[in-house]
Each structure stands twice: as structure tokens, then as C-alpha cells.
Amino acid sequence: MALDRGVRAEASEAIDELIEAAAADDHETSRDVKRLETRYDAQSRPELTLSINQLFQTTQTPLGGDTFTLAERLYSGTIDESYRIFADYRLATVILPEGRETDHHAGIGIDFTGYDAGASLELTEDLYPRTHIGGKATVSWAADDSWRLAADAQIFSDDTPLRALKHDITADSVSLRATYSASDLQTYTLSSELLTMSDGNFRASVDLSSHQRLLTTPTFTLDIVPELYTSGNTRTNAPYYNPSRDFEGAIGLDAVQILYRRYDFVYLHHLAFVPGYYWERGFSGLPVLTLIYEQRLKLSDDWSGAVGVRLAEHPYDGTQEDSVAVFANMDWRF
Numbered sequence: 001m002a003l004d005r006g007v008r009a010e011a012s013e014a015i016d017e018l019i020e021a022a023a024a025d026d027h028e029t030s031r032d033v034k035r036l037e038t039r040y041d042a043q044s045r046p047e048l049t050l051s052i053n054q055l056f057q058t059t060q061t062p063l064g065g066d067t068f069t070l071a072e073r074l075y076s077g078t079i080d081e082s083y084r085i086f087a088d089y090r091l092a093t094v095i096l097p098e099g100r101e102t103d104h105h106a107g108i109g110i111d112f113t114g115y116d117a118g119a120s121l122e123l124t125e126d127l128y129p130r131t132h133i134g135g136k137a138t139v140s141w142a143a144d145d146s147w148r149l150a151a152d153a154q155i156f157s158d159d160t161p162l163r164a165l166k167h168d169i170t171a172d173s174v175s176l177r178a179t180y181s182a183s184d185l186q187t188y189t190l191s192s193e194l195l196t197m198s199d200g201n202f203r204a205s206v207d208l209s210s211h212q213r214l215l216t217t218p219t220f221t222l223d224i225v226p227e228l229y230t231s232g233n234t235r236t237n238a239p240y241y242n243p244s245r246d247f248e249g250a251i252g253l254d255a256v257q258i259l260y261r262r263y264d265f266v267y268l269h270h271l272a273f274v275p276g277y278y279w280e281r282g283f284s285g286l287p288v289l290t291l292i293y294e295q296r297l298k299l300s301d302d303w304s305g306a307v308g309v310r311l312a313e314h315p316y317d318g319t320q321e322d323s324v325a326v327f328a329n330m331d332w333r334f
Contacts, residue, residue: 042301042333047075047084050330057323062241062316064163065095075111084111086122094162101166103128105158107136116142124156128165132156148179159195163240171195171203185213201235201242211254219258225274226251241316243280248288250276266298270308283318305330 050072059065073088090105109122117140124134134156141149157173164171175193182188188210195203208228215222227250233242252274260267272292279285294308310325 039301044078045302045333046077047331047333049073049332051327052329053325053327055323055325057321059095059097060319061321061323062163063161064101065097067092067094067162069093082112082114084113085109086111086120088122090158092162096163096166098166101128101162103162103165109136126156130168132170146181148181150177151175157195159193161240164197164199164238167239169197169199169238169240171197185216187211197235197238199235199238201233201238203231203233203242205229205231214253219261221256223254224251225254225272227274227276243282243317245281246279248276248278250274250288250290252276252290264298264300266296268296270294270296278315280315280317283315286315286318286320287313288315289313302333303331 051070053067053069055067055069057063057065057067069090069092071088071090073086076085078084085108087108088106091102092105093100093102104127105124106126107122107124109120111120112118119139120137122136124136126132126134134154136152136154136158138152139150143149151174153172153174155172157171159173160169160171173193173195175191177189177191179187179189188208190206190208192204192206195201197203206229210226212224212226213221214224227248229248230246231243232245235242236244252272254270254272256268256270258266258268270293272290274290274292276288276290277285278288289312291311292308294306296304296306298304305328307328308326310323310327312323312325313320314323315321
């Protein structure tokens with residue numbers, strides 16, 4: 001429990017007491033205690049996360065054409081049981097009708113985890129091709145076993161559209177998120193974001209999503225995943241996609257099946273089918289559809305990864321557009 005709640009010093013003491021108690025009674029340390037000790041040790045070591053995404057879509061899409069993104073973050077081992085230093089890098093490039101745009105993002109920061117709370121501060125630099133200095137601050141808090149709250153503020157936001165950067169338009173952002181878990185089988189998440197663009201545009205968005213468990217077996221779970229999203233922009237005729245008002249509603253199924261499991265080794269696959277409806281002011285509403293297939297592999301607490309494909313059909317300015325994305329990610333503690 002202490003490890004889950006971010007109190008690492010308390011968790012370390014509790015694990016040591018359990019090991020000492022087993023030794024005093026001439027009993028072999030139980031598998032559960034060894035499992036906790038292994039997990040604690042893994043969370044103390046340096047960590048590397050890596051994600052790759054290749055999106056294929058026509059250049060006529062207002063968002064732009066083919067897009068490639070590579071992102072990595074390297075964490076130090078824990079310092080004083082609560083802190084980690086991290087450095088990250090992200091490459092994002094898109095083919096637009098007006099030419100290719102590429103952004104190189106780098107950052108360095110510090111991460112804190114405490115009792116039911118967390119925070120981080122980061123200094124960032126973006127080159128696209130001019131250098132822009134920014135920063136990001138995040139805080140999170142678990143009010144109790146049911147509620148999780150988080151907020152972040154960012155100068156030179158990660159959510160700045162690449163097409164906006166092509167026209168030398170940047171954005172800052174503030175976002176809030178609240179998650180309520182009625183039980184292990186039922187969660188609700190409400191998130192909102194405000195983007196302030198350097199061209200005077202303000203973009204506000206709200207997203208409400210949920211996971212409702214329909215079926216649970218030892219090797220298979222099935223969830224229903226409803227979602228509602230709306231956004232608005234104050235400026236018209238911007239050089240990036242900015243509907244004055246839009247709305248999307250979707251409800252789908254999310255299935256996970258464990259193909260093989262032995263101790264910490266887990267191999268599974270995941271399928272999500274999410275149909276919905278999208279409306280944009282000035283255009284007729286049209287259906288949307290997302291299909292995701294993913295395979296995940298966890299070797300131990302030290303390494304996990306996934307590869308997958310995402311197929312989507314989504315209208316932009318009243319025209320249906322298809323896209324295909326291939327993605328992969330990895331988490332390695334060493």
C-alpha cells in the first residue's frame with residue numbers, strides 16, 4: 001500500500017520488517033514479499049521510456065499529411081526516496097501542402113513523488129527552426145481511494161499544432177483532469193484544456209470518458225468505453241485546423257486477452273472498436289470510427305513494451321478522411 005501511494009521510505013521499512021520476521025521464524029521469505037522487494041528495487045533504478053508513432057494520411061487533411069513522432073524520456077534512479085531527474089527528447093515532423101515542418105523538442109526537469117501526491121518541473125527548448133524556450137509544471141493528488149486530481153501548465157505547449165508552427169504560431173496551455181473510480185470495474189475521467197495561441201486564438205476543450213467493465217475472466221476482460229468531447233476556437237480562418245465549435249460522441253468496446261502468463265511474464269493482445277458521431281459548426285454531422293489492435297509484452301518489472309496499429313475514419317470540414325497509424329512503445333528500468 002505504501003509503495004502504491006508513493007511513500008517509498010515507509011515501503012522500504014515495511015518490506016525489511018517482513019523479511020526480518022520471516023528470518024526470525026526460520027521461514028523462507030514468501031513469494032509475495034519477494035515480489036514487493038523486486039518491485040521496490042525496480043522502481044529505484046533509472047528508467048527509459050520510448051514511443052514511436054507513424055501516421056499515414058492525405059496532405060489534404062486540415063491537420064496535415066503523413067506525421068512521424070519519436071519521443072523518449074530518461075529518468076535517473078530515485079534520490080532521497082522521492083525525487084528523480086529526467087531528460088527528454090521528441091522529434092515530430094509532418095508533410096503539409098505548404099511544405100514539411102519539423103520540431104525538435106528537448107527538456108530537463110525534476111520529478112517528485114510523495115504521499116498520495118506528485119509534481120514535476122521542466123525546462124524545455126523547441127527548435128523549428130528557431131529556438132524557443134519554454135517550461136512545464138505538473139501537480140497531481142489522490143484525495144482518497146476514489147478521486148485523482150491533476151493539473152499542468154505549459155509555456156510552448158506540446159499540443160501546439162505542427163501546422164501552426166509552420167506559420168510561426170505557438171501556444172501556451174493549462175489543463176485540469178479529475179478521475180473518479182467508483183470501483184475497480186468503473187471509472188470516470190473529466191479533463192479540460194485551454195490553449196492560448198500567439199495569433200490571438202483561444203481554444204478550449206472538454207472531454208468526458210469512462211470505462212465500464214462488462215466481463216472479467218482470469219484471461220479476458222471486456223469494457224464499454226463511452227466518450228464525449230467538445231471544443232471551441234475564438235479565431236476564424238486560421239492557417240491550422242480550428243473549428244469554431246465541434247462535438248464528438250463515441251461508445252465502443254475494449255477487449256484484452258492474456259495469451260500467456262507465467263509469474264511476471266505476461267503476453268497479451270488488445271482490441272478496441274469505437275464508432276461515434278462528429279459534428280462541426282458549418283458542416284453536416286458525419287460518423288467516425290476508430291479500430292485499434294495492439295500486442296503487449298511484459299518480461300518483468302524491468303521491461304514492458306507494445307506494438308500496434310490504429311485505423312480511423314474522421315471528418316474534417318465536412319469531408320471524411322481515412323488514416324492509418326503504426327505505433328510502438330517501451331518502458332525499461334535498468
